[in-house]
Structure formats: C-alpha cells, structure tokens
Amino acid sequence: MLAVALSLSFASPAQTTDPSAAPQQIVRGKISGKVIDGNTKTIESATITLLRSKDSSVAKMSVADKTGKFEFADVAEGKYFVSISAVGHDKGLSEPIEINASNLDITLKTIELVPQAKSISGVTVTSKxxxxxxxxxxxxxxxxxxxxxxxxxxxxxxxxxxxxxxxxxxxxxxxxxxxxxxxxxxxxxxxxxxxxxxxxxxxxxxxxxxxxxxxxxxxxxxxxxxxxxxxxxxxKGIVKGTNGSVNASFTQGKYSRFNAGLNLNYRNEKINLFGGYNGGKYEGYNKLVIDRKIYQSDNKTIFRLADQVSRPHFEGLYHNIKAGLDYSFTKRTVLGFVVNANLNDNDEDPISTAFMRFPDRTVDYRIESNGLNTSVIK
The missing domain is CATH 2.170.130.10 (TonB-dependent receptor, plug domain)
Incomplete structure (x- = not known):
C-alpha cells in the first residue's frame, strides 16, 4: 500500500486556555420491543427492520428471539419506525419514534401480527x-x-x-x-x-x-x-455448463456513484472454473458539526464557546478481479483455489473551520485546516 498525506493549517491569534473543554457527545440510543401473533402467541425468528422515517430506507435489521423480543442497539439520533414480517402473517408497523439526547432508551408497544387468511382454492409453490x-x-x-x-x-x-x-x-x-x-x-x-x-x-x-x-x-x-x-x-455458479451474468448500477445524489460487474462460470461433473470482475467510481462527502461550551473551574460560568464544521470530501476508483478453480474428487471432497486482485485509488480532502468565541459569541480566533489524503491499494 502506498499512502501520501498532506495537511495545511492556519490559526490567528492563538491564545492559551487552561479550563478543560467537555467533548461533544454523540447521541446513540436503544430501541426494543416484542412481537406476537393474533392469538397472543410469540413469533420466533420474525424479521425486524428499523426504517428511517424520512425516506423509509433501511437503518438496521434484526431477528426476534424465542420469546418474540427484539432490540436495536447503538442507534444514531433521528426519527424511525419498525417494520416486522413473518411467514404466514401480514406485515406489522410500529408507531413513529425518535432517538434524541432526552430519549435514548425506547420500548415499543407490543406489536401484533395478523395471521393471513388461508385459501385452498389454488396452490402456487415458489422458492425464495x-x-x-x-x-x-x-x-x-x-x-x-x-x-x-x-x-x-x-x-x-x-x-x-x-x-x-x-x-x-x-x-x-x-x-x-x-x-x-x-x-x-x-x-x-x-x-x-x-x-x-x-x-x-x-x-x-x-x-x-x-x-x-x-x-x-x-x-x-x-x-x-x-x-x-x-x-x-x-x-459461485452451481449450474452445469457455461453461464454468466452482467450487472450495472448508477446512483445520483449530490454526487454520482457507478459500478458494473461480470461473473462467468463453467462447471462439469468434476471441475468448476469461475471468475469475475467488478469496478466502479464513487464520490461523496460527510458533514460534521460540533458545538462545545468551555466552563470556568466552578463548572457554571462559561469561559469560551467553540464551534467547528468539518466537511470531508472523498472519491475513488476501484477494480476487483477474482478467478478460481474447484476440483471435486468425491461429493464431499473438493480441492480448490481462489486468486483475488484489487486495485483501489482513494482520495480524501477534508476541510475544517473552527471558531473559539467569547461568551457573547464574538470571535476570539479561528482555525482553518485543509488536508489531502491519497491511498493506492494493490
């Protein structure tokens, strides 16, 4: 791996402060609940999905235990709801919930799944x-x-x-x-x-x-x-003969993301030869906002206010190649090898601006930093 890092910073005018600053607390919470069916029986192994309220995107997944209980730990601050599904039952939804600094441990009301109506007029068997x-x-x-x-x-x-x-x-x-x-x-x-x-x-x-x-x-x-x-x-392909697949996807937000791949496989009674390529480009950014209050030794009087905004921007190209061979001596004895090759070129150029302020919010001094981190992984 070759890594090159360059960072620049500027500050004016610097001033020493001996009071300690309280670190910014990252809000993380816990969500727990229980699922039962219409006969008040517990439902084991129901699939529990935590969804973000703003767009119904998946945040986390879990599985109910033998008593129907489930839990999501280390949940980031935000608004959510829970979706529950189980074989033979209609899907169930929880009430809207919000994780914030004053609401870190949420216990949902028991969610009841309604059994699906049975019909024998026709039978369709599918495998999924x-x-x-x-x-x-x-x-x-x-x-x-x-x-x-x-x-x-x-x-x-x-x-x-x-x-x-x-x-x-x-x-x-x-x-x-x-x-x-x-x-x-x-x-x-x-x-x-x-x-x-x-x-x-x-x-x-x-x-x-x-x-x-x-x-x-x-x-x-x-x-x-x-x-x-x-x-x-x-x-890995399991179908005999030669087969393959091609895939591609494109996502557009503030920046675009593209990837494409190819998988090929040849299999007969004894030999399974397989290979694939996957590559693409991505770009994105994060935004981190931190506000701090620095107190005097009495822990009541504010000495300084500090606020910081960081916006790391990142982008990269990647190419992944895989090739391998399996030889089956018997149904239970297989000898094989796989070779993987990866070439990743990643860049990140974080920009950060921080202010140290007096209690009336006038600026004492400002710190700006710009960085460039480049890594090539082969």
Missing part, C-alpha cells in the same frame, strides 16, 4: 430464500433477498446486519465487541482496519451471496475470533 435465516450458532443474511441492498457496497450491507455496527472509520464491531474476525469465502483477510474497510467499500452487493454472522464461533476457529466472526460469501 428469506432475507434473514437463523441456524445453529449463526445468523445468515441472504443479500439478494432485499431490494434495498442494490447498489450498496459490502460495508454498507454489513452496517444493516443484526448486531453489527460500523463506525465513521470503518471499524466493525459485533454486539458492541471490537476485534471481529472478517472472513471472505471462509478465508481470513489478514488486513489492517483501514485496508479492510477500503476493500469492503469496493466490494459491491451484486457480487455477494450470503453473510454469515457468528457471535459464538465454534472451537475450530482460533482465539482471534473470540469477539465474533463474519464470513462474507461471494457468488
């Missing part, structure tokens, strides 16, 4: 994988089962998964525990946090099959996975 599956010791996320995953990258898909949190630096935690082991197709990544985040940002959801989440990994995994294991499974 559910979005979330609960199996012994792990939770499975079937990526293609949710249309909202279209156009997202692997890190954004992970952020919505049950129990998974991703901070602003791309660090992944599972049920509040850091140090989660990330596997790709069952193989350790052996990457630093920053490099892993860059890799996952450049893996598109269209190339993903399943995400396995193990909060209590089996004994075959070493101590490095004690905080939990997330296994990201990419797509």
């Amino acid at each position: 994988r559910p979005l979330i599956e609960q199996k012994a010791g792990k939770t499975l996320i079937n990526v293609e089962a949710s249309p909202t995953n279209t156009g997202l990258n692997a890190l954004e898909v992970l952020e919505k998964a049950p129990g998974v949190s991703v901070d602003n630096d791309g660090n992944i935690s599972l049920k509040g525990k850091q140090g989660v082991m990330i596997l790709i197709d069952g193989k350790p990544t052996y990457m630093s946090g920053a490099d892993l985040a860059a890799l996952l940002k450049n893996m598109q959801s269209s190339s993903l099959d399943q995400i396995e989440i193990m909060t209590n990994p089996p004994a075959k995994y070493d101590a490095a996975g004690n905080s939990g294991i997330i296994n990201i499974k990419t797509k």
